[in-house]
Amino acid sequence: MSDGxxxxxxxxxxxxxxxxxxxxxxxxxxxxxxxxxxxxxAVRAGLSFLDTCRDVERAVEIxxxxxxxxxxxxxxxxxxxxxxxxxxGIDIDFQPGPVxxxxxxxxxxxxxLTEPDYExxxxxxxxxxxRLRAILExxxxxxxxxxxxxxxxAAYLVEGQGSRHFAALKRLMxxxxxxxxxxxxxxTEMTVSYLNxxxxxxxxxxxxxxxxxxxxxxxxxRRWVLPTHRAIAERVDRRRAPLILYVNDGAHxxxxxxxxxxxxxxxxxxxxxxxxxxxxxxxxxxxxxxxPCALAAPPDAIAKMVGELARAAAPARGxxxxxxxxxxxxTPIAGVRAFTEAARKLAEPGGx
Numbered sequence: 531m532s533d534g535x536x537x538x539x540x541x542x543x544x545x546x547x548x549x550x551x552x553x554x555x556x557x558x559x560x561x562x563x564x565x566x567x568x569x570x571x572a573v574r575a576g577l578s579f580l581d582t583c584r585d586v587e588r589a590v591e592i593x594x595x596x597x598x599x600x601x602x603x604x605x606x607x608x609x610x611x612x613x614x615x616x617x618x619g620i621d622i623d624f625q626p627g628p629v630x631x632x633x634x635x636x637x638x639x640x641x642x643l644t645e646p647d648y649e650x651x652x653x654x655x656x657x658x659x660x661r662l663r664a665i666l667e668x669x670x671x672x673x674x675x676x677x678x679x680x681x682x683x684a685a686y687l688v689e690g691q692g693s694r695h696f697a698a699l700k701r702l703m704x705x706x707x708x709x710x711x712x713x714x715x716x717x718t719e720m721t722v723s724y725l726n727x728x729x730x731x732x733x734x735x736x737x738x739x740x741x742x743x744x745x746x747x748x749x750x751x752r753r754w755v756l757p758t759h760r761a762i763a764e765r766v767d768r769r770r771a772p773l774i775l776y777v778n779d780g781a782h783x784x785x786x787x788x789x790x791x792x793x794x795x796x797x798x799x800x801x802x803x804x805x806x807x808x809x810x811x812x813x814x815x816x817x818x819x820x821x822p823c824a825l826a827a828p829p830d831a832i833a834k835m836v837g838e839l840a841r842a843a844a845p846a847r848g849x850x851x852x853x854x855x856x857x858x859x860x861t862p863i864a865g866v867r868a869f870t871e872a873a874r875k876l877a878e879p880g881g882x
Contacts, residue, residue, distance in 0.1 A: 538670035539603045540734065547735060547772035547793050549815050549847035555840055557873035558604035558674070559866065560776070560796075561856025562596040566863060569595050579624045583609050589658045590665075597671060600863065601870035604672045604735070607659055607728070611678025611739055612686070614655075614724045617646035620687070633690035635702060640712045646720055648727050656731035663732030675733030675771075677725050679740035680717035680758040684710065696745060703754065710754070718758045722765045729771045737774040737796065738762060744779025751783045756790065763791035774817055778855065788813050799854035803839060807846035815848030822853045825865030829872075832865060836872035 536553075537545065543556040563570055573588050573595075582588055593608040612628045620643070621631035634640060648656070663673050686692065688699045688710070702710050725736045743755045759775060766773055776796035777787055787795050788810045796817035797806055806816055824835055836851065843849035851873045857866065 540670045540672040543672045546848040546850050554877040555849045555851045556603050557851040557870050558602045559853050562602050563592045563608050565859035566857055566861040584654050586654050586657050590661050600866040606674040617651040619644035627692045628686050629691045634687045637712050659731035672734045674735045675728030676737040677721050679738050680714045681755045682740050682742045683717050684713050685742045718761050725766045729767050736771050740777045743777045748783050751786050756786055759790035803842035812847050816843050816846045817850040817852045819854040822855050822858050825861050829868035832868040833872035840876050
């Protein structure tokens with residue numbers, strides 16, 4: 531299969547991540563299981579978000595829904611970036627975003643965090659992965675795990691909740707940098723062990739979500755974020771599972787992202803894929819990067835945009851079709867189906 535033909539879905543994704551020959555880009559969507567699906571809302575009925583993450587049967591069903599309903603070619607674990615933080619002894623509530631009862635703003639507070647024991651505190655994550663892998667393996671559908679990146683987790687832990695500017699985090703960054711460094715080191719250790727535990731449980735690809743690193747200037751990204759990304763890329767078992775790095779609002783730090791060692795750089799729609807392919811070269815494959823709002827377009831327009839993305843990314847080492855951010859609650863299901871169908875047609879003569 532050196533020419534990339536007749537690939538299974540698992541082979542196509544893994545080969546694209548590693549820059550090997552494929553017949554066409556694989557396709558999946560960030561936040562592909564969510565409120566835009568009536569079936570998701572039905573499964574979630576009467577349960578809090580965190581309780582849904584803990585319910586193995588429901589989480590498995592939710593994870594599989596996009597595969598059955600909208601034609602995605604990979605399944606990602608249904609969970610949340612804050613689930614492993616529960617193992618540190620931090621009191622978190624979702625209202626609906628994470629709210630931290632006692633924000634962490636001192637070295638003493640970091641030192642009081644407990645050592646994570648995942649099998650004792652969050653065993654359901656790995657049971658969900660094991661069950662999904664058992665279901666997907668006969669169908670040769672790839673399974674993705676994921677984690678929140680240290681800086682994004684720190685942003686919430688310091689601020690106490692979501693914020694537009696994360697002023698408390700930035701004050702700590704400039705006024706008490708030692709506190710933030712200790713916290714980031716601790717979260718990096720947690721993230722490495724958590725992703726490796728997911729790989730042990732069956733994840734074939736893992737994605738690191740850094741939703742808030744884009745608030746930093748390139749120099750601050752290089753100082754605060756790049757070392758954490760590099761450490762994770764070096765220590766996660768990428769021989770068994772390629773690593774995808776996503777930095778939201780990260781167009782201005784693309785060159786720095788290319789220095790992380792990640793196998794795939796996932797880009798939002800603010801980045802031109804052709805330009806990214808030229809700048810990144812053979813250092814990493816690319817993922818993305820349709821604006822989620824574009825899924826409201828007619829199917830033929832979506833197909834045209836998919837073709838344009840594929841052509842722009844063709845010079846890249848590898849390309850995984852995806853959105854530039856997660857599916858929105860109001861995303862039309864027909865638009866999601868049109869996106870995945872257009873991706874599959876890229877392998878047909880004249881498909882690009």
